[in-house]
Amino acid sequence: MDLNSYVANLGREFATLAEAGGEEARAVVERLTGPLESAIRMTLLEALSAAADEITLDLAPGSVELRLRGRDPNFVVTLPPAPAPAPVDAKTTTAAADLAAAEPLLAEDGPAARINVRLPEQLKAAIEEAAAKEGRSVNAWLSRAAAAALQRSDPRAEPTAAAPQARQALTGWVR
Numbered sequence: 001m002d003l004n005s006y007v008a009n010l011g012r013e014f015a016t017l018a019e020a021g022g023e024e025a026r027a028v029v030e031r032l033t034g035p036l037e038s039a040i041r042m043t044l045l046e047a048l049s050a051a052a053d054e055i056t057l058d059l060a061p062g063s064v065e066l067r068l069r070g071r072d073p074n075f076v077v078t079l080p081p082a083p084a085p086a087p088v089d090a091k092t093t094t095a096a097a098d099l100a101a102a103e104p105l106l107a108e109d110g111p112a113a114r115i116n117v118r119l120p121e122q123l124k125a126a127i128e129e130a131a132a133k134e135g136r137s138v139n140a141w142l143s144r145a146a147a148a149a150l151q152r153s154d155p156r157a158e159p160t161a162a163a164p165q166a167r168q169a170l171t172g173w174v175r
Helices: 004-021 025-057 095-101 123-134 138-152
Strands: 063-069 074-079
Touching: 004 025, 025 063, 025 074, 025 138, 123 138
Parallel strands: none
Antiparallel strands: 063 074
16 A cells, blocks of 8 residues: 555645645745654554554454555455364254354454453463564454454353263283
């Protein structure tokens, strides 16, 4: 994404505004336009980064990352993995089939909520490191990990009975 056109457009807008203020205002705007370019670019990058974080929350477990190539930002979209079809056997009941066809466990849209979580220092450090490796904020990483974990396990499913273990016993004499 080329930011030059947006920065140049904003410079033209400043110049147009300065025309209304007279010669002195135009001279001030000309002196400030150059130094303001980096501040304008940084503000645009911050807005794009915040937008990418919000989109990532909606895409979880997919993601959108903002990466810089030189002075130009690029978006990298990672789509969530397609769910693998569940194997069907003779024991699959109608209720289980209805459950599999039901809507996803999580509604990915809606307002954000704030929670406080207490973590051991080592776990917190590991989470921060993992988030940094993926180029995400800790919040975005935790949201994505929680959504992925909840999608992998469905608490509404009934637990299956464990298969009885065969009893193994040895008898005899030892010398």
